[in-house]
Amino acid sequence: MTELTASADRRRLFALLSPAYLWLTLAVFLPLSAMLFFSFLTDLPQDNPDWSATFDNYARFLTNPTYAILMWKSVKLGLMVTLGCVLIGYPCALVLARTIKGRARETLFLLVILPFWSNSLVRIFSWAIVLRGNGMLEHALNWLLPFELRLELMFTTHAVVIGLIHSYLPYVILTSYLALQAIDDDLVDAARSMGASKLTILRRILLPLSLPGLLAGAVLVFVPVVGSFMEPRILGGRMGTYYGTLIEDQFVSVYNWPLGAALSFTLLAVVLLILACASPILGKART
């Protein structure tokens, strides 16, 4: 790597970096700052010239319990989905990284993460078709079972949780798998040769060494789930009011943008707090 000495180098570096970072500034960092600013206004300057500064938008969060209740509901949803993803995904990553070998492993890994990169909205929509009353799942179960079964899953919290786990499960599998397959085989062999049982190997070697990857996956699931609104809307029906849908409403139907900005920013503060707490773990997982 070249040390920056000549001014020509400095100019070249600036030319290479500035377009991308100017773009990010214009499209991400300035908007986030603007949102903070607007969250302290009574009206948008372009709508009402008589706008003034206020703390009301944040005060509403404290005086009206609805907002805090919905925030807690979203955090609970995040915890539930994260726990589900970890419990289902980690064993899967374990099998993929430690049991299956060679080309089969590569193919299966690709199959697991492929849906993650495909359209999330369409995948949520596909669950609407499977879960709806008289839908595919009920047909399949009634065909298998001797008795009539009504699941009535659609438009419940369960439907939202199932859809979100389906959306974010590959994240946990991806990060856990990368951590697990980096563990030296000799370490496991050595433990086995000294008589360690499979459970001991998992508890004393594999789990501690892959924990950063697992936790990174958990954070990467939790954060977007707390801010989800499309999944609860489609799968949750009347049960699907969450903090995310509340924010969506302020922008697309109630048109109270300053309040929406304050709600968005409160969510961002919660998210940043979580990311800050997790950043030592995330840093470790990247190596």
Add this chain to the structure above:
Amino acid sequence: MSRSLLPLIGKLWLFAILFFLYAPILVMAAMSFNASPFYQLPFELSTRWYQQMAGNGQILSAALRSVGIAMVTTLVATALGTAASIGLFRYDFAGKKVLMVLLFPPIAIPWLITGTAMLIFFFAIGIGRGTPAVIIGHVALALPYVIVTVTARLSSFDITLEEAARSMGANSWTVLRRVTLPWIAPGVVAGGLFAFAVSFDQFVVSYFLSEPGDSTLPVLIYTAIRKGFTPEINAISTIIIAVSMLIMFLATRYSRFAGDR
């Protein structure tokens, strides 16, 4: 537990998860070929929903707009991202770590927050809603993916090759064109494919930034689902998922993103 039972249970678990991941998508695809508009069984093969979709001007124009936006996003994000990656890789300077960390917010902050912030800001500075706003947003979301992918490829690049070329009299443009770019080409292609996928599949940011009646495909589908959907939506959704899976499959072939190769 016996020696052979545990791996068997593990494999069954893995296949159960694959079933969970793919079954709903396959059901949706199957229903797009079912003649009944109410998803009724028995299954009766028909392509009427695809025909109806092909005659639906709203869906077609949204599809065209989505592909167009994704192509512009790919070009811009790949060019800017590749340049930034080369800069980040080639030079050592104060603040480099900060620049790497700045790539994190567009990925890590929920799109709901980023999207609404963009909406507020773009209105304040006069860009407003519409296709240009959507493209600005998509490029910003795609940039970190391009930079990460290209940087990963660059890390296997031997910088002395550049010095060798320069010592033999090549100027920096020639070095870039004949030495550096050919080496990182697979990473650039993969980064471009990621950028296309990010834009083509993007719903949240497009939803807040697109003009009503001027929406992208995912936004159109969301609106249609909430109004009560028809198998036409299955048909277009099936096409979308096939396209995006194909793109991602290609991207993983070109990059080392998919693990240990």
